[in-house]
Amino acid sequence: MDLNNQTDPNLINKTTYFFQAIKFQESIFALPFAYIGMILSIEKLPDFQTFAWITIAMISARTFGMAMNRIIDNEIDSKNPRTSGRHIPKGLLSVKEVLVPTIISALIFFFAAFQLNLVALVLSPIALLYLSIYPYTKRFTWTANLLLGWALAIAPSAAWIGSTGSYNIIPFLLSIAVALWAGSFDILYHSQDIEFQNKNNLHSVAKKFGIENAFLISKIMDTLSMTCLLAVGFILDLNYIYFFGCLFSTFLMIYKYVLISPDDLSKMGIAFLRINAFVSTSMLLGTLLAII
Numbered sequence: 001m002d003l004n005n006q007t008d009p010n011l012i013n014k015t016t017y018f019f020q021a022i023k024f025q026e027s028i029f030a031l032p033f034a035y036i037g038m039i040l041s042i043e044k045l046p047d048f049q050t051f052a053w054i055t056i057a058m059i060s061a062r063t064f065g066m067a068m069n070r071i072i073d074n075e076i077d078s079k080n081p082r083t084s085g086r087h088i089p090k091g092l093l094s095v096k097e098v099l100v101p102t103i104i105s106a107l108i109f110f111f112a113a114f115q116l117n118l119v120a121l122v123l124s125p126i127a128l129l130y131l132s133i134y135p136y137t138k139r140f141t142w143t144a145n146l147l148l149g150w151a152l153a154i155a156p157s158a159a160w161i162g163s164t165g166s167y168n169i170i171p172f173l174l175s176i177a178v179a180l181w182a183g184s185f186d187i188l189y190h191s192q193d194i195e196f197q198n199k200n201n202l203h204s205v206a207k208k209f210g211i212e213n214a215f216l217i218s219k220i221m222d223t224l225s226m227t228c229l230l231a232v233g234f235i236l237d238l239n240y241i242y243f244f245g246c247l248f249s250t251f252l253m254i255y256k257y258v259l260i261s262p263d264d265l266s267k268m269g270i271a272f273l274r275i276n277a278f279v280s281t282s283m284l285l286g287t288l289l290a291i292i
Contacts, residue, residue, distance in 0.1 A: 017092045032281050060108040074089065130150070139202060177228035190206060229246050238287075238291075249278075253275075
């Protein structure tokens, strides 16, 4: 029997469009920090079962969050020239076609949390509730960029809780670091849209304080982010290799401001995709080498 003849090409296209719409490849931004939280919670490599369920939980939560963002911001995306080519505004996917896998992702997340421990399961609806609410905040507050940072900041704390069922100052500092790092770049990223924000009554740090001040705020946030990561290393008395990871990540954060400036945002895509991925993976590599 030829299975290829039984495959619905339209279903394959819709599935491909969905993963393109949620930018599945960008899971690499927060996932390394989830692994850092997981590893530092036990100060060794986890067993395969814990690793697998935390990975599934993080990817499903991130998929849910991005899909909800696409659904909630559909009307805004259709008006913005920079985002009007996204899959829902362009008609490649309907809201229903995005909503179905979104619900499936939520169910997978709950099941993964159940497989980890009771605390993770009890807290899991709160995480998804936050991921469902924060996309609305750009409609009424300039702190929306900071609140986006907290969406990614869930990762290390959630992984820590998933591994141990407990919580302390270390995952809190890790989450603060991620919130500052992710919020910093979201401030820069939405500096591209000030004109559109003014016309559509949307809010951001750049609109509130101006692009130059937005860059200054981002630099301060990046500095505080790295300070939190260094504090984690000192509190846990980690191997010097961890601090090399911090040093390299700091270099990458600085290089980001070489690529983009208040007067030139043309390389924003490169800075977003490459620098963010390299920062998180550098910190993960440093943590791994410091532990094993």
